[in-house]
Amino acid sequence: MMTFAERLARVSSSQTQQVALAAERLRRDGVDIVDLGAGEPDFDTPAHVRAAGIDAIDNGFTKYTPNAGIIELKEAVCRRYAADYDVTYQPDETIVCAGGKQALFNVAMALFDRGDEVVTHAPVWPTIVEQIKLAEAVPVLVRTYPDEGFAVTAERVLDAVTPRTRAIVLNSPGNPTGALIAEDELKTIVRETEAAGIWLVLDLCYEQLIYEDVPHNLPSVVAGEAADRAVLVGSASKSYAMTGWRCGWALGPRPLIKKMNTVQSHVTSNVSSITQHAVLTALTGSHDCVGEMRAEYRVRRDQLITWLAEEPRIRIVPPAGAFYLFPDITELLSPDAIRTSAEFAARLLEDVHVALTPGEAFDAPGFLRVSYATSMRRLEAGAERLTRFAARLALQ
């Protein structure tokens, strides 16, 4: 029997893949699948950003770059955060990575040791948990609840802190809930973790996709009081519809960024030079495209909520950000019919050909993640099939 590194024994591959693979098989058989599983924008990368990528290729900007990214891009990231949040970071406090995912991975490798506890909140984007395990640290999940709008409260987070806590990873807007962390809650977390010097990792990859007019200046909360133990992670993927280009970044104290650079230098080196050139244009060019995409997501969110409200047993907390609904479907489950949300998702795909991700993938059984990063026409078809399926269940 083949054996593998012990480090992998507790690490799971992405569960979000299972429904996607089954959907792909059906699609190949010619079935019309409504895919509400997407974790990425359905929009094309904006034209001026695509053109910058093509320019890079045509002009021979196709060689290795400095490992942590070209200086122009690091400066642009710093300027973006200065403009958006009024925080000051220097280019040597910035690293450009292959997506927010690699930025978070570099953080995990640079900070977490075997036995360290790392607190985060659930429902959770699974990569956060698995990266903690890859670093041989221990994830500690703080639950959030739909009747509280999935709010992450300082009280619950701090209750989970022990002398072994190395870091707290916060994701806002959150995948899969779309919930935002309140500035005041973060202020309390900052204050109460100061004596122990606990690291604060903020995953802000959906930061440009916030639909409600609520304050969300988390960077300034940590940059003020905890600059020496906080790291901000961002990404071009969702903001500029650039998932396939692979570009994210981290901003943090110089010694940490240096260590993250060491990790990255032995794994992937620099992010594609072509991508860096395109992202530089995305960050420095007109942001009208971002506003247009955000406006469209907002309309879709509201419309999808209206359509799904036809079925009262699909209980929805309107999300403030990202592009997912995360309804509670426990009222549709029963011991002698469909027992779990995973089963529900599998049957939904089989019977009415709608693909979405069950809550189990986010450590939240009883929920579904419904992505609205798809056209209104497909959303309407998906909502119609989903409510029809649910109504039929009720009759059984």
Ligand code: PLP
């Ligand atoms: N953080 C969260 C919460 C995400 O959902 C994702 C992607 O799905 C990422 C970070 C990383 O995305 P990327 O690596 O494309 O920047």
